[in-house]
Amino acid sequence: MAGILEGLRIVECAAFIAAPLGGMTLAQLGADVIRCDPPGGGLDHNRWPVTRGGRSLYWAGLNKGKRSIAVDTAIPRGREIVTALATASGPGAGLFTTNFPARGWLAYETLRKQRSDLIMVNITGNPDGSSAVDYTVNCAAGFPLATGPVGHEEPINHLLPAWDAITGVTAAVGLLAAERHRGRTGEGQLIRLPLSDVAFAMVGTLGHIAEAQVNGEVRPRHGNALYGAFGRDFATRDGKRIMVIAITPKQWQSLIEVTGLAAEIAAVESQRGLDFRREGDRFIARDGLFPLFERWIGAHDLDDVATAFDRLAVCWGLYRDFGDLVANDPRCSPANPMFRLVDQPGIGRYLMPGSPLDFSGVERLPPAPAPLLGQHTDEVLASVLGLSSRQIGELHDQKIVAGPEAG
Amino acid sequence: MAGILEGLRIVECAAFIAAPLGGMTLAQLGADVIRCDPPGGGLDHNRWPVTRGGRSLYWAGLNKGKRSIAVDTAIPRGREIVTALATASGPGAGLFTTNFPARGWLAYETLRKQRSDLIMVNITGNPDGSSAVDYTVNCAAGFPLATGPVGHEEPINHLLPAWDAITGVTAAVGLLAAERHRGRTGEGQLIRLPLSDVAFAMVGTLGHIAEAQVNGEVRPRHGNALYGAFGRDFATRDGKRIMVIAITPKQWQSLIEVTGLAAEIAAVESQRGLDFRREGDRFIARDGLFPLFERWIGAHDLDDVATAFDRLAVCWGLYRDFGDLVANDPRCSPANPMFRLVDQPGIGRYLMPGSPLDFSGVERLPPAPAPLLGQHTDEVLASVLGLSSRQIGELHDQKIVAGPEAG
Numbered sequence: 107m108a109g110i111l112e113g114l115r116i117v118e119c120a121a122f123i124a125a126p127l128g129g130m131t132l133a134q135l136g137a138d139v140i141r142c143d144p145p146g147g148g149l150d151h152n153r154w155p156v157t158r159g160g161r162s163l164y165w166a167g168l169n170k171g172k173r174s175i176a177v178d179t180a181i182p183r184g185r186e187i188v189t190a191l192a193t194a195s196g197p198g199a200g201l202f203t204t205n206f207p208a209r210g211w212l213a214y215e216t217l218r219k220q221r222s223d224l225i226m227v228n229i230t231g232n233p234d235g236s237s238a239v240d241y242t243v244n245c246a247a248g249f250p251l252a253t254g255p256v257g258h259e260e261p262i263n264h265l266l267p268a269w270d271a272i273t274g275v276t277a278a279v280g281l282l283a284a285e286r287h288r289g290r291t292g293e294g295q296l297i298r299l300p301l302s303d304v305a306f307a308m309v310g311t312l313g314h315i316a317e318a319q320v321n322g323e324v325r326p327r328h329g330n331a332l333y334g335a336f337g338r339d340f341a342t343r344d345g346k347r348i349m350v351i352a353i354t355p356k357q358w359q360s361l362i363e364v365t366g367l368a369a370e371i372a373a374v375e376s377q378r379g380l381d382f383r384r385e386g387d388r389f390i391a392r393d394g395l396f397p398l399f400e401r402w403i404g405a406h407d408l409d410d411v412a413t414a415f416d417r418l419a420v421c422w423g424l425y426r427d428f429g430d431l432v433a434n435d436p437r438c439s440p441a442n443p444m445f446r447l448v449d450q451p452g453i454g455r456y457l458m459p460g461s462p463l464d465f466s467g468v469e470r471l472p473p474a475p476a477p478l479l480g481q482h483t484d485e486v487l488a489s490v491l492g493l494s495s496r497q498i499g500e501l502h503d504q505k506i507v508a509g510p511e512a513g
Numbered sequence: 514m515a516g517i518l519e520g521l522r523i524v525e526c527a528a529f530i531a532a533p534l535g536g537m538t539l540a541q542l543g544a545d546v547i548r549c550d551p552p553g554g555g556l557d558h559n560r561w562p563v564t565r566g567g568r569s570l571y572w573a574g575l576n577k578g579k580r581s582i583a584v585d586t587a588i589p590r591g592r593e594i595v596t597a598l599a600t601a602s603g604p605g606a607g608l609f610t611t612n613f614p615a616r617g618w619l620a621y622e623t624l625r626k627q628r629s630d631l632i633m634v635n636i637t638g639n640p641d642g643s644s645a646v647d648y649t650v651n652c653a654a655g656f657p658l659a660t661g662p663v664g665h666e667e668p669i670n671h672l673l674p675a676w677d678a679i680t681g682v683t684a685a686v687g688l689l690a691a692e693r694h695r696g697r698t699g700e701g702q703l704i705r706l707p708l709s710d711v712a713f714a715m716v717g718t719l720g721h722i723a724e725a726q727v728n729g730e731v732r733p734r735h736g737n738a739l740y741g742a743f744g745r746d747f748a749t750r751d752g753k754r755i756m757v758i759a760i761t762p763k764q765w766q767s768l769i770e771v772t773g774l775a776a777e778i779a780a781v782e783s784q785r786g787l788d789f790r791r792e793g794d795r796f797i798a799r800d801g802l803f804p805l806f807e808r809w810i811g812a813h814d815l816d817d818v819a820t821a822f823d824r825l826a827v828c829w830g831l832y833r834d835f836g837d838l839v840a841n842d843p844r845c846s847p848a849n850p851m852f853r854l855v856d857q858p859g860i861g862r863y864l865m866p867g868s869p870l871d872f873s874g875v876e877r878l879p880p881a882p883a884p885l886l887g888q889h890t891d892e893v894l895a896s897v898l899g900l901s902s903r904q905i906g907e908l909h910d911q912k913i914v915a916g917p918e919a920g
Contacts (some may be wrong), residue, residue, distance in 0.1 A: 112688045127718065135690055149761050154741025155720045156614060157727055163720035233849055241744060242830030245756040246842055253660055253672045261739045261746055261754060261832045265660045271675070271715060275682040282689035282871040283517045283542055285655035287874065289696065295874030306838070306845045307866035308678060311534065313562045313570035314835040317587035319863040321562055324836035330670045334561025339668055347668060354556050376665050386561050392684045423649030425668045427658045428721040431713070434654055438713045438722070442640055456726040459714035465688040467694065467702030474913040502625070
């Protein structure tokens with residue numbers, strides 16, 4: 107079964123989240139992504155969460171569908187092998203590096219001497235090439251001081267490494283854009299993508315820079331209240347918690363109709379001189395509106411709320427922890443064609459996602475497990491570099507490459 | 514100046530964050546993105562944050578670099594115009610729709626009758642096509658119950674609409690992958706991308722599904738402590754707050770060396786029988802390690818901490834609110850080539866980001882402001898559809914299209 111990116115080959119010299127996620131995004135669409143690691147694994151090979159046996163669920167999650175070659179780049183011959191892979195002839199070779207020093211033998215200027223139309227993506231921490239990680243960019247990006255309960259004093263980091271995630275997918279956009287350009291012009295190039303640029307660009311795109319510079323305002327904490335419209339978390343009578351949203355006029359009307367709160371809401375509206383057809387006015391009057399919905403939702407069990415809300419397409423959702431999500435949400439189960447139960451060598455069988463992109467013109471690729479470290483060493487050396495069994499054997503003998511770790 | 518995606522045209526019938534961000538991602542790389550809205554604006558035209566005059570900073574942020582046509586699709590002739598735009602001949606026409614009913618005249622099966630190789634991206638809430646927004650997906654994704662201080666009972670929503678952001682960039686990946694495929698096969702297609710699939714795929718990729726299913730564990734709150742390695746926020750003597758991280762051995766060694774805490778740390782290590790060369794062991798002993806760093810960092814002013822940390826490349830960052838970021842971080846200023854001060858018609862002059870992707874082979878496109886609603890109505894009707902001035906005048910007379918709103 108071929109994915110939509112069949113024929114695109116990427117060599118990945120990277121670790122942690124952003125660049126490996128970029129490679130995985132392309133691998134799950136059918137690109138041949140060859141991840142290079144030192145024998146024994148790179149910096150992220152044992153990153154938590156791990157199984158009780160110490161196998162990294164993190165590494166397995168971020169390297170699904172790739173091929174793995176274990177090669178020691180502390181040795182000149184190992185560097186030659188990675189260089190040869192990254193610059194091998196073919197229609198779609200590209201290269202991802204990240205946080206790694208893309209200097210010396212891994213510098214674009216060095217590698218392009220071997221292949222002038224090379225495409226290389228280099229993810230850095232900061233625009234000047236200095237190091238930074240999601241957590242040390244996030245603290246500067248403003249969100250931790252605007253996330254969490256009103257009145258809370260300390261920063262609250264979100265658990266989701268969102269900047270890594272957005273950077274990884276953006277790297278995939280950059281590589282595809284450059285490959286399109288190469289198809290038209292024959293030219294390759296170096297693509298620089300700093301993690302902090304991704305974060306601060308998003309701060310601007312979401313309006314926070316303009317709020318500060320144009321309005322002279324810094325967004326304070328609003329707890330779980332949706333800024334600029336109606337929305338918050340509410341507790342049901344049976345102790346469940348739900349998120350309820352009304353941004354569009356239709357969502358607001360549905361919510362009023364279901365709850366039968368029209369008269370009480372109209373009283374708040376006229377008392378404050380507001381017009382709740384305007385979403386912003388619903389936010390301004392939130393201290394008057396939230397208690398009405400607290401009472402209504404708090405007087406009903408979740409099942410009844412769900413039935414009533416779904417009947418009129420109210421926009422809402424149930425809070426779940428990760429365990430509840432996996433156990434009880436059919437969208438996160440084998441009933442969803444994006445997911446399958448897959449055997450991950452060395453770890454076991456669990457639910458794995460494929461790409462969330464579903465193309466009508468090509469069959470959906472099922473999720474593939476991450477490789478064992480070095481699982482494809484011999485296969486890649488033979489098929490991409492054309493090495494003979496004898497040559498591959500010598501590389502093993504000299505400890506320049508390694509085969510698969512035990513599963 | 515031409516961007517790397519020159520010649521790619523996208524018609525965008527969308528609102529809110531995900532799909533407009535997908536369009537903007539491509540527009541900032543040089544694609545011609547034509548956003549279609551009803552005269553007077555769509556559902557998101559007045560979304561908060563707004564200026565004191567009521568202009569949406571949100572809309573301006575998400576539509577940078579696009580062209581705008583105002584056309585009333587409640588009228589059959591208006592629907593014909595959008596259909597003609599979306600299916601116009603040319604090398605790169607594609608279409609984004611979102612949360613909109615991609616049914617009836619906007620259905621892929623209807624539109625492809627006009628252009629068989631159409632590429633259409635349809636972002637939905639859930640895989641079954643039902644509606645959901647970032648906030649009602651996020652509540653089910655597990656993160657709000659794992660974000661925030663240890664012991665906190667209620668969910669904490671992160672302010673960043675991360676799922677919208679990741680979905681928007683993923684949509685751009687999908688469109689570029691499909692355009693690559695069309696270049697090879699001549700075939701267009703419909704790309705479905707559910708917001709909830711993006712979120713739950715990321716839950717899996719980051720290891721939370723495997724943690725639940727393989728380890729039988731649900732990640733609890735760890736406050737601002739970095740899971741599985743050393744990291745947390747600390748207060749300096751002068752009341753600033755910083756994030757400090759040590760994931761790699763080098764980061765950990767730098768931190769020990771700068772702080773001179775080697776003996777105290779070794780005592781914790783031997784007392785617990787751990788090996789702090791392993792990042793996970795630093796997390797296990799965090800209650801023993803954090804107080805040592807609290808004392809050292811709390812005994813120094815920020816300036817001294819910064820000088821000492823930077824000298825040995827400790828991985829750290831300063832917490833800033835949005836105002837502090839904009840006022841004091843040079844990475845978020847015109848000193849960064851990604852940013853420029855730009856005049857946004859109707860709003861004023863403020864700092865705007867271009868694409869964080871920097872391609873060595875093409876000149877960097879400076880950030881362009883968002884259009885006024887309907888700013889390009891006549892230009893698009895003439896250049897893309899070949900309508901005459903008389904025909905365009907008639908469309909205005911019949912209130913089927915509208916020109917630019919006042920700036």
